[in-house]
Amino acid sequence: MNEACQRYAEDPESNSAHLQQCAHCRAIYGVLDASIESTPLQVMELPLAPWEGAAYRSWPLVIGGTLAVLAIAFALCAAAGISVPMAIRAGTQFDWRAALSAADRALRPLGPIGLGVLFIVVNTALVLLLRRAPRGIDA
Amino acid sequence: MRKGLLLSLTLAATVVTALVAAPPFGTSFTFSQAATMMTRTAVIVSLLFVWIIAAIAVTLASGREIRYASIELRTSPLHCFALGLVAVTSFVLTGIVFSYLIPYFVGLPLLIALGLFAVLTKIFGTIAVFHAVGTIVAGLRTRDQLSRRRWLRGDLAMVVIGVLLLGAIRLIPVVGTIAWFVVSVFGVGAALATKFGRREPWFLAWRAAEA
Numbered sequence: 103m104n105e106a107c108q109r110y111a112e113d114p115e116s117n118s119a120h121l122q123q124c125a126h127c128r129a130i131y132g133v134l135d136a137s138i139e140s141t142p143l144q145v146m147e148l149p150l151a152p153w154e155g156a157a158y159r160s161w162p163l164v165i166g167g168t169l170a171v172l173a174i175a176f177a178l179c180a181a182a183g184i185s186v187p188m189a190i191r192a193g194t195q196f197d198w199r200a201a202l203s204a205a206d207r208a209l210r211p212l213g214p215i216g217l218g219v220l221f222i223v224v225n226t227a228l229v230l231l232l233r234r235a236p237r238g239i240d241a
Numbered sequence: 242m243r244k245g246l247l248l249s250l251t252l253a254a255t256v257v258t259a260l261v262a263a264p265p266f267g268t269s270f271t272f273s274q275a276a277t278m279m280t281r282t283a284v285i286v287s288l289l290f291v292w293i294i295a296a297i298a299v300t301l302a303s304g305r306e307i308r309y310a311s312i313e314l315r316t317s318p319l320h321c322f323a324l325g326l327v328a329v330t331s332f333v334l335t336g337i338v339f340s341y342l343i344p345y346f347v348g349l350p351l352l353i354a355l356g357l358f359a360v361l362t363k364i365f366g367t368i369a370v371f372h373a374v375g376t377i378v379a380g381l382r383t384r385d386q387l388s389r390r391r392w393l394r395g396d397l398a399m400v401v402i403g404v405l406l407l408g409a410i411r412l413i414p415v416v417g418t419i420a421w422f423v424v425s426v427f428g429v430g431a432a433l434a435t436k437f438g439r440r441e442p443w444f445l446a447w448r449a450a451e452a
Contacts, residue, residue: 155387158395167401171290178283189287205333221334228331231324232443236313236435
């Protein structure tokens, strides 16, 4: 931007003749001064965003579904001769010691060095995969 | 079509379970086998009730996070699956390494912390999968649907639909167990990929300041 352009930018009214001489300024200020054509926004034609309607809570469906599953659970537990809490307790029991021991036995042939290498490789892969930014709604 | 798919899957699960529990032809079941099968089904449905309660509670508390994890699962399913598999393997290997540290007193607290983290990741991720399945089957597509629907809309409804559908699949012998294992892997992957729906990076990237 030369001095003439600078003077026009500071005081367009008194330096209006500059536009006749400078094609660059004419192009820039022509775009800025152009009237903006606007069309009304058709909201119904816009794509539906994932969060639209997401906060709605349909309690009849939720309560109905929950009660239906509870009723079926009660009926099945009664037929099986157990109580619902007992069934839940039986289903949530997990022998983590046995699971860890089984995994340890399965990996024992690798030896301590092999296990260490596998540990480093798997966790390196995990870190590399975790570094990837989520795509999600930006995709 | 999606409602038909939902209905037919539910009916198929019910029929298969009924046939396995009480086969009408041929093979004779002993009383104890029938009782075992009935008990197994009762345990599965009771756990399903617990999952519904947990899903409702977590969705009410962190609906946006569940939705973001569900979106990530639907847009990057392969990445979530790969991350889930590697994460589950890492949990097992890390558990084995921590178990070797138990004699040094630090092993047990580390194991407990790892177990807690793994359980929370699985719970959050599984609920995100419920939301994703519910949205794929019964989610809104247009604003016209949004204005017409009264019940089948919102994060809560999608999660409940997903629980009911995947619960019906869980009742199918063998296939149900495999399907829920796959659901867990996807869920762990989605939970970790989005940092429990917060979409924040796990590791800060260091960049030198530019003059």
